[in-house]
Amino acid sequence: MNKQRNDLNIGDIDNLDSDFNKYSTKRFNDILKKQNLEQFKTQSKQDLGNVLLTGTTGFLGMHLLHEFIKNENGKIYCMLRKGRHTDVEKRLKSLLFYYFDNSYDELFNSKIHVIEGDVTNIDDFKKKHLHFQLILL
Structure with a gap:
């Protein structure tokens, strides 16, 4: 050859x-x-602003979400694939409770926004009209 x-x-x-x-x-x-x-x-702490977090349901993603909830003022958009689960918001609340004994119900739709979608599908971004300053993958 x-x-x-x-x-x-x-x-x-x-x-x-x-x-x-x-x-x-x-x-x-x-x-x-x-x-x-x-x-x-x-240096003084700078606010991150609104953040898109992917990989939220993994170990690192859950801890990044928790730190954001405790320390930041902005909104956090958590993009989750539906997978075999019927409700991605319930899934995220369940995982928050599992890791931190708190589901943070009161923060959903004000500080925490769950988006059903796939980070590899550009259409999932286009149809949501998201406003964020930082992406954490």
Whole structure:
């Protein structure tokens, strides 16, 4: 069996080097210098705003949701696939109670919004008209 190879020639490598040298890393390095423990201690907490959380029913997703409920002011949109469950909201409440002994009933439809959908289906995003600033996958 004869396989074709896509070899780079020396001219291509020289072009890659010159393209790379056009970009400055100074701004990136300046940002990194500011990211240290002392800087972290002096900064004030910034609100996350409204968040879309996928993977909510997994271990990490449930804990991210719980931390958001306790510490943030925005709304959290939890996208859940229906799967074999008939009611995704009941499923989420059940899992919240399982993990944290609280189903947070009073927060549903005000702070917690459950969306039935699949993160891999763009139409699920289009039909919901969601307003969020951050996506946690």
